[in-house]
Amino acid sequence: MPWPAASALLAPLAPWFEAVRRDLPWRAPDLDAPHPDPYAVLVSELMLQQTQVATVVPYFIRWMARFPTIRALAEADEDTVHKAWEGLGYYRRARFLKAAASRIAAEGWPGDLEGLTDLPGLGPYTGAAVGSIAFQWPAPALDGNAFRVLARLLLIEGDPKARAAELRGWLVPALEAHGPSRMTQALMELGATVCAPTPACGGCPLADRCRARQADRTGEIPPVARRTPPKASALWLLALEAEGHLLLQAPAAKGLLAGLWRWPTLDAETVPATPGAPSLIAWPGWTQVYTHRRESVSPLFLRVEARFTAADGLRWIPRDELSALPLGKRDQRLRDLIATPGQRPLEAPDPAVLTRACAAPSA
DNA sequence: CATGCGTGGCG
């Protein structure tokens, strides 16, 4: 069955959004004008990738105070940028955002959708979101929310992302009729608050025309994708102190927690626990969960007499400079622990083994 | 194109 015209089908979304929309710090009051600060839209959209609104709000406010303009961000150093992103996750977004700011500072804002999508960290969704919300271009932005709403409304079988191009073309007249910024945000807001994975159809402005609802199939549209189970590992997380300095691993260029400083880790499989361990302080461990990994973390604190020549990638950091370094949640947790008294462990690795593992190979 | 990338909240 062919789809009805988008402009008429989605018309109830516009007044609904005007009535329910939240006053978020990146939103402009006037939905019909270009946004007064496209940079604010860019920042918010990068932060909102795979991240919920409530989590983003405080980060956005601090970020805009710290880097108020494209130029301020373009000129910032990488540790500062990561520090402002610390705890938000998916840290390469921070590097992409800085790289995008550098390009915009040098070349100005792109003049079309393709130019936006070519910026680092901007794909089909984010490019269209910035284009429609910041510049009022009729570029449909399809995120997970929008795909779910449209899949149900139009009763699309299978993965709606496979029909993204078709859906975007279908949506353009609706954006032109009701306003690109208004329609883009309304579609996502509906998916986030009403047409959620478990829908609340009673509050939906499109309930009377929703094909999935008419077929009583909202529970199975769209289908949920299977995901690969996380890999499990176990490690010692080591805070090693000497002469008022702590041993940290410098940021990696790619991979998990790239761009962040980390405590040295030792594979718990290769460094067996030994009873005693008199000079160590340990705390009860915890399970650290990432998207594709589960780490069983055992935090340790070891003081040694003198700084030794550290292994490649490890650096001695003065204790009072530690708080300025960006760390992931796992490493923040040990940073917090060493500020408080600990307990002697019953089981821990041999301190000599830990020290040796962090030292440069002797000549 | 399947996989990797963080974290917090929810049922």
Next chain:
DNA sequence: TCGCCAAGCAT
């Protein structure tokens, strides 16, 4: 406790 997932993107 645990699995699911949230305004995706790059490789």
